[in-house]
Amino acid sequence: MAIDPTLLEKLNRRRQAAFEGGGKAKLAKMKEKGLLTARQRLDILFDTNSFQELGMHAKSSARGFGMEKKNLPGDGVVTGIGYVDGRQVAAYAQDFTVSGGSLGHTHAKKICHLMDYAMKAGIPVVCVNDSGGARIQEGVQALSGYGQIFFRNVQASGLIPQISVIAGSCAGGAAYSPALTDFLIMTRENSNMFICGPQVIQSATGEKAELEQFASAAAHASVSGNIHLVAENDHHALELSKALLSYLPLNNIDEPPHQLAEQIILEEEEGFNELIPEDPKMAFDVLKVIDLLVDRGSFFEIMKDFAKNLVIGFARIDGMVVGIVANQPAYKVGCLDIDASDKGARFIRVCNLYQIPIVTLVDVPGFIPGLAQEQGGIIRHGAKMLFSYAAATVPKITLIMRKAYGGAYLAMCSSDLGADLVYAWPTAEIAVMGADGAVKIIYGKELKDAEHPEELMAELNVQYREEFASPYQAAENDLITDVINPASTRGMISLGLRSLYSKRETRPPKKHGNIPL
Numbered sequence: 001m002a003i004d005p006t007l008l009e010k011l012n013r014r015r016q017a018a019f020e021g022g023g024k025a026k027l028a029k030m031k032e033k034g035l036l037t038a039r040q041r042l043d044i045l046f047d048t049n050s051f052q053e054l055g056m057h058a059k060s061s062a063r064g065f066g067m068e069k070k071n072l073p074g075d076g077v078v079t080g081i082g083y084v085d086g087r088q089v090a091a092y093a094q095d096f097t098v099s100g101g102s103l104g105h106t107h108a109k110k111i112c113h114l115m116d117y118a119m120k121a122g123i124p125v126v127c128v129n130d131s132g133g134a135r136i137q138e139g140v141q142a143l144s145g146y147g148q149i150f151f152r153n154v155q156a157s158g159l160i161p162q163i164s165v166i167a168g169s170c171a172g173g174a175a176y177s178p179a180l181t182d183f184l185i186m187t188r189e190n191s192n193m194f195i196c197g198p199q200v201i202q203s204a205t206g207e208k209a210e211l212e213q214f215a216s217a218a219a220h221a222s223v224s225g226n227i228h229l230v231a232e233n234d235h236h237a238l239e240l241s242k243a244l245l246s247y248l249p250l251n252n253i254d255e256p257p258h259q260l261a262e263q264i265i266l267e268e269e270e271g272f273n274e275l276i277p278e279d280p281k282m283a284f285d286v287l288k289v290i291d292l293l294v295d296r297g298s299f300f301e302i303m304k305d306f307a308k309n310l311v312i313g314f315a316r317i318d319g320m321v322v323g324i325v326a327n328q329p330a331y332k333v334g335c336l337d338i339d340a341s342d343k344g345a346r347f348i349r350v351c352n353l354y355q356i357p358i359v360t361l362v363d364v365p366g367f368i369p370g371l372a373q374e375q376g377g378i379i380r381h382g383a384k385m386l387f388s389y390a391a392a393t394v395p396k397i398t399l400i401m402r403k404a405y406g407g408a409y410l411a412m413c414s415s416d417l418g419a420d421l422v423y424a425w426p427t428a429e430i431a432v433m434g435a436d437g438a439v440k441i442i443y444g445k446e447l448k449d450a451e452h453p454e455e456l457m458a459e460l461n462v463q464y465r466e467e468f469a470s471p472y473q474a475a476e477n478d479l480i481t482d483v484i485n486p487a488s489t490r491g492m493i494s495l496g497l498r499s500l501y502s503k504r505e506t507r508p509p510k511k512h513g514n515i516p517l
Helices: 004-021 024-032 038-045 105-122 141-157 172-179 198-205 217-224 234-245 270-274 286-292 338-353 371-376 378-391 404-411 435-443 442-448 453-468 471-476 484-499
Strands: 052-054 077-084 087-094 123-130 161-164 169-172 183-186 192-196 229-231 301-304 308-316 320-327 358-366 396-405 421-424 429-431
Touching: 038 087, 038 123, 038 234, 052 234, 077 105, 105 123, 105 141, 105 169, 105 192, 123 172, 123 308, 123 320, 141 172, 161 172, 169 172, 169 453, 172 404, 183 234, 198 442, 198 453, 217 229, 229 234, 229 442, 270 286, 270 301, 270 484, 286 308, 286 320, 286 484, 301 358, 308 484, 320 404, 320 484, 338 358, 338 378, 371 378, 378 404, 396 404, 429 471, 453 484
Parallel strands: 087 123, 123 161, 161 183, 169 192, 183 229, 320 358, 358 396, 396 421, 396 429
Antiparallel strands: 052 077, 077 087, 301 308, 308 320
């Protein structure tokens, strides 16, 4: 017996109404502004025809303030699952054409249902945020909805990758859900993220501040460090999400998407020998080292505009996914500071969560000195680097290129912090402090009494470097694995990664360590 055609017609009408969101006029307005709709954003993310929507027919259950008379298709959010480059992913996109994408009870329930599904299925979640905030007409129900989402963000943390895209407004409590996810991507134009807007700030403090100063993608990327990537537009934001997913496993017990069929390249790369200046005080760009080390075009830098003295990002080395943490001598001479420590520690922990090996490139003269750093808590922030490396159980390979002084040497994953392999170039200097400072302390009297103190200083510097800062002293004390020809760096690290592929390391049973936050 055939199904009644009128039932199919009714279904099609309902589906068409859901596809139109807040109506054709509002969809046209989005297009005029150069913005994509919620469904168009998900179409870009997912492989063609792979998206399965969840909760298409859900509607607002709000009563009062005339809400019972309003039709809010999907209650302002589109949720579902599908495939991204052949791997299953869950995603939701808030629909600004429906009540400004405001969050109400049903809206939050749909998001929570999706996240519960993702955690059970062990698949990543991509969250596209474009909302005017809590739906005031639903009062405490809306606040409760945010709380339930936050709870699931935390439950999912370290279990499945979570990526947030800020494609419009993300204000007040709405900003905390993205902040709880692994990665935040924000469009350069037409988006903002803040807790208190300009009017609230001025009313409470008397300060005048424009949104561009604290709520824009540029401000978050370079000043506050709240986001990881800046996208030029909606389309670019979803492409960046796909690129991120290509380096991440589906969940915490899945392997990263290595491409181990790739052949290990053992040929020497003489370009490494040309990168290090003869003068140890002269800066160089560590990005050039990374380009020679990783598979061509595979380096995906994270937080490039924040704390530029430390470079982080994902890459592949002979097909194997790795996380790169590198001092940048071209900026603040590669010193660690408060922001760099926060940036590095968070990235190290993300790599550890998702079984991604860490390769650390070291050229660090120390932590940046200064009153502002001390008062700002450099001890606490620097300790985050120590904690993160020591707690990480993934494969850890360290390369000391030049300076590795004092506590910063330890903070950049020395053998004492659990590095599995530590290589050094002949140009490496591993010491408590630089030669200039050490010589002045050790030979202060001799320099004061010397007839030609500058000549004696230069002589003692050379002597100190050879006897106390040489990589061979560290090698003799079994603190590093080997001193290598820079040209063989790529092959040595690639072989090390393959040998550590099956690494298994456990820690004493406990709830979690107490990282200095």
